[in-house]
Amino acid sequence: MAAGWLGARILGFETPWDLAHLNPPERPEEVAAERAGLSPALRWIGSYGRLVKVTEPCLRAAERILQACPDVGFVTGGSGDGQAIRDFFARSPVGNRMVLVERFVPGHSWGRILDVFLDTWPLTGGESAREMIAK
Numbered sequence: 001m002a003a004g005w006l007g008a009r010i011l012g013f014e015t016p017w018d019l020a021h022l023n024p025p026e027r028p029e030e031v032a033a034e035r036a037g038l039s040p041a042l043r044w045i046g047s048y049g050r051l052v053k054v055t056e057p058c059l060r061a062a063e064r065i066l067q068a069c070p071d072v073g074f075v076t077g078g079s080g081d082g083q084a085i086r087d088f089f090a091r092s093p094v095g096n097r098m099v100l101v102e103r104f105v106p107g108h109s110w111g112r113i114l115d116v117f118l119d120t121w122p123l124t125g126g127e128s129a130r131e132m133i134a135k
Contacts, residue, residue: 022127022134023108030109038099038113042073045116048105049128051080053120059088062118066094074118077101077110111135 038044045065047054054076062074074097076085082102089095107128111117117132119125 017130017134019134022131023111026112027106027109030106031112034106034109035113037101038075039073041071042097043069043071043115044073044075044113045118046075046077046099046114047118047120047125047128048076048107048110049078049120049125051076051078051082051085051100051102053123053125054078054085055120055122056084056088057122058118058120059085059092062098063092063094066097073097073099075099075101075114077103077105079104107131 045062047058066072066074077100080102082100085100089098089100092098108131111131112135114132117125117129119129
């Protein structure tokens with residue numbers, strides 16, 4: 001199915017999933033700690049997982065959304081080298097609303113922080129995407 005983003009596609013997935021594993025009970029203290037570094041004045045879109053999956057095409061798509069929506073911020077977090085992401089933020093006209101958390105992040109809590117999960121491409125998310133769908 002065409003997604004309207006040039007060659008991007010919406011991929012099918014097989015169910016059923018273990019929803020108890022993908023959507024465990026909320027940990028309010030952890031959610032609050034993760035949210036503490038983000039402006040409460042913005043709605044947050046983004047992703048979490050391995051930073052290598054956050055490609056320039058993915059960042060350009062997020063940038064386009066932020067240019068059209070001044071009350072939105074983009075955040076991505078996870079393990080790996082974030083230098084290319086930081087470089088993109090530094091040269092973006094909306095880079096002041098882009099945040100990188102360069103460490104392992106607790107996905108179940110991030111799933112409660114993000115208003116919209118942006119899947120990465122061309123390397124799509126795995127468990128993180130399933131977690132977000134389950135929430």
